[in-house]
Amino acid sequence: MKNLALALAAGSLAWFGLPPPRVPPQPRLGQLVALVQDIREDYYEASEVGTAQAHRHVTESADAVVALARGEPEAADLVAPLEQFRADVRRQVQPPRIAAQANALVTRLAVQRRIATSPPQPPNLHRASMLYGAICAACHGAAGRDGNAAAFMSPRPTDLVADGNINPLSPFRVFEAITYGMAGTAMPSFELVPENDRWSLAFYVFTLRGGACAGPRPQVSIEQLATTTDSVLAAEYGERNLPCLRRFPDAVSEAP
Numbered sequence: 001m002k003n004l005a006l007a008l009a010a011g012s013l014a015w016f017g018l019p020p021p022r023v024p025p026q027p028r029l030g031q032l033v034a035l036v037q038d039i040r041e042d043y044y045e046a047s048e049v050g051t052a053q054a055h056r057h058v059t060e061s062a063d064a065v066v067a068l069a070r071g072e073p074e075a076a077d078l079v080a081p082l083e084q085f086r087a088d089v090r091r092q093v094q095p096p097r098i099a100a101q102a103n104a105l106v107t108r109l110a111v112q113r114r115i116a117t118s119p120p121q122p123p124n125l126h127r128a129s130m131l132y133g134a135i136c137a138a139c140h141g142a143a144g145r146d147g148n149a150a151a152f153m154s155p156r157p158t159d160l161v162a163d164g165n166i167n168p169l170s171p172f173r174v175f176e177a178i179t180y181g182m183a184g185t186a187m188p189s190f191e192l193v194p195e196n197d198r199w200s201l202a203f204y205v206f207t208l209r210g211g212a213c214a215g216p217r218p219q220v221s222i223e224q225l226a227t228t229t230d231s232v233l234a235a236e237y238g239e240r241n242l243p244c245l246r247r248f249p250d251a252v253s254e255a256p
């Protein structure tokens with residue numbers, strides 16, 4: 001996240017040549033974006049499931065997001081709207097209202113703070129396939145399901161080819177999962193993997209389901225592909241164009 005990194009540098013004392021404080025501020029704005037997006041998805045699920053436990057899980061996430069914002073000076077202006085958001089989550093208002101609030105918050109965080117929501121360079125899917133084999137396959141399986149290590153985990157690693165798991169996700173969302181990991185699960189943070197590789201991995205995940213690409217590929221920008229879910233792409237461009245869009249995300253150099 002080039003822009004986020006700049007924001008981090010600008011906000012830190014090291015920028016002014018002073019020694020870093022013992023507990024440096026951690027402007028985790030990207031993580032805030034990821035958490036708010038999680039809540040948006042989990043809230044729909046929780047209201048479908050309807051159990052107290054499902055709802056408690058979402059309320060806890062809303063608590064976590066408020067706590068994160070309170071501890072983050074750069075997010076000071078977001079504390080009040082996030083508290084309102086949490087209050088609505090607790091009151092169990094209608095899911096579309098929560099979704100609208102979550103979208104507005106994400107826009108404020110991602111767009112106004114210039115957190116990049118698409119890759120700085122076109123993803124390199126060939127490189128990503130090798131990286132995936134090296135650092136993801138043990139848990140998620142080489143083909144996206146049933147990794148060797150999976151049996152010992154609870155929750156189990158997400159099946160990355162099942163419609164129900166992938167359809168609600170965008171590459172940006174997967175990028176954030178790879179970057180920050182998923183609290184309370186075995187999904188680790190890969191923050192130390194270079195940003196380009198994390199983006200390539202995020203796009204690669206959407207190719208695991210395969211499917212033939214007969215072309216011609218609809219013109220869709222990389223920015224749009226990065227933030228759009230499979231279900232929305234299929235609805236807008238037709239199910240049969242999905243494999244082309246996902247396998248050749250860089251329309252300029254790689255379109256068939």
Ligand code: HEC
Pocket residue numbers: 132135136137138139140153155156157158160169173174177178182185186187188190201202205
């Ligand atoms: C140590 C095991 C482990 C490794 C290694 C691992 N994951 Fe995961 N991953 C998990 C688990 C467990 C979950 C399920 C979390 C849940 O159910 O909430 C998960 C969830 C996910 C999800 C779903 C995210 C969402 O928002 O629902 C994606 C996508 C994903 N992993 C991709 C990857 C990629 C790409 C890599 C390699 C860079 C990777 N994972 C490496 C264990 C792992």
